[in-house]
Amino acid sequence: MQNLLDGIRVLDFTRVFAGPAATQVLGDLGADVVKIEPPAGDEARYYGVSAEQLAELGMSPSFIALNRNKRSISLDMRNPQGKALAKRLALSSDVIVSNFRPGVMERLGLGYDELSSENPRLIQAEFTAYGRTGDLSEVGANDLALQAYSGLISVTGEPGRPPVRCGTAVIDMHGSLALVAGILAAILHRWKTGRGQRVDSSLLMSAAHLLGHFYTEYWMTGIERKPMGTANHLTVPNQAFPALDGEVVIIASTDEQWRRCAHALDAATLDVPEFARVFDRQQNREALVEALSAVTRKLTTTELVRRLGKEKVVVAKVNSVGEAASSPQLAAIGGRVILEQQGKHVPTVASPFHMSEFDLRHARPAPALGQDTHAILADYGLDPVEIGRIVMSGALGETASTGTD
CATH class of the missing domain: 3.40.50.10540 (Crotonobetainyl-coa:carnitine coa-transferase; domain 1)
Incomplete structure (x- = not known):
């Protein structure tokens, strides 16, 4: 050909x-x-x-x-x-x-x-x-x-x-x-x-x-973002969380995604009014990350990926280079x-x-x-x-x- x-x-x-x-x-x-x-x-x-x-x-x-x-x-x-x-x-x-x-x-x-x-x-x-x-x-x-x-x-x-x-x-x-x-x-x-x-x-x-969105934000508002580890200033949760045997990245940007995330893991702790809306989650970022981390660190990466994936919440295990290079998906x-x-x-x-x-x-x-x-x-x-x-x-x-x- x-x-x-x-x-x-x-x-x-x-x-x-x-x-x-x-x-x-x-x-x-x-x-x-x-x-x-x-x-x-x-x-x-x-x-x-x-x-x-x-x-x-x-x-x-x-x-x-x-x-x-x-x-x-x-x-x-x-x-x-x-x-x-x-x-x-x-x-x-x-x-x-x-x-x-x-x-x-x-x-x-x-x-x-x-x-x-x-x-x-x-x-x-x-x-x-x-x-x-x-x-x-x-x-x-x-x-x-x-x-x-x-x-x-x-x-x-x-x-x-x-x-x-x-x-x-x-x-x-x-x-x-x-x-x-x-x-x-x-x-x-x-x-x-x-x-x-x-x-x-x-x-x-x-x-x-x-860095286009960072530059555009600065040109329009004067805001200069600072490092946040694996977190993202746009939404929360949007970062790595601890697990029993490693770490996973969890991203639940919308209110519906967050609700599914909460019910997949621990609704009593996570599906609460102070985390219900996107603006609530931004305002209470530290409390949300602490609450979610307390839940995730009790579960394995495999279990977290299974539960959250089943609810169509974006989740991924933090792999080493070797694990990623050897993955069946690649x-x-x-x-x-x-x-x-x-x-x-x-x-x-x-x-x-x-x-x-x-x-x-x-x-x-x-x-x-x-x-x-x-x-x-x-x-x-x-x-x-x-x-x-x-x-x-x-x-x-x-x-x-x-x-x-």
Whole structure:
């Protein structure tokens, strides 16, 4: 079955998290994604692993998780031949994706204005930290820095405690899907008009989107929310509660949901006038949380999930990462993909959506550094003599001489 983006060439200069996550989705949709890496490789190849683990796996789990369905070429952009080759590949591509600071692609001779003058159908997508304009546009940053700058950290954690980062790179991953949306919109626009365009996204815009209701409330009322642990300032109960063997999250936002919650657990204690209406529950938040906690801590997580689920109250056990990754429900929705990596079965997470008219492609594991160099150059029209000259120039780094592909 044909994939949606079959025939679309994506030249991927991105590294670490947000950019690779975006280009992986494009690869899942069928695009031919060529990952341009420096001779030392994307640094995420080595993140979070010991030397022994790296020797066994060949690359880090974080790299494996975000780089399937890509081919890798090692390219030294400091080498004049490397820069010239990058431009040649770029002009023969449909989409270019990068996550450098603003101006870096221009200094490499790969800026949108220069390339689009030669190929007006080209789509160039850039993911930066703070955007392309403004005083901070040239300041580098990562997910944690934007969690801090955006105010996300200020509403995360327990009241009266030091700031707490989110447990995953939430801004990176949210931003990656925004970047995908922009690229797909640009491809659709090109199909309609024949013209390419530049797509800009950033960690800052991703963070602002995540915090949209907080910002809107501040702009309208001046209220700045503070951290509430797992609680939510919008409704109560809407947080984690203790159980005999762990914790569960319980959410009963409406009066009817609260009534069902109370009757499922202890109507005599919970179905009382001071908790009856949404405004009552907000006003008596501390008393409600204390009363509900006194009930839940006497029951197991399984019993709480059973009772509340039966009454259609939103409830979930607080799982560990291992419990969640091993859950039958994740497997049931096709959330895990098994790929061959260095002769071993390696599970990774699928793209976060499915399509009814075609299957997403989950066929190719994350590549070794420079694994596909010669095949890529041949596919882009270089003959063996040209490839040999480029190899001899040192533009491809040491991996090109190993014959890995």
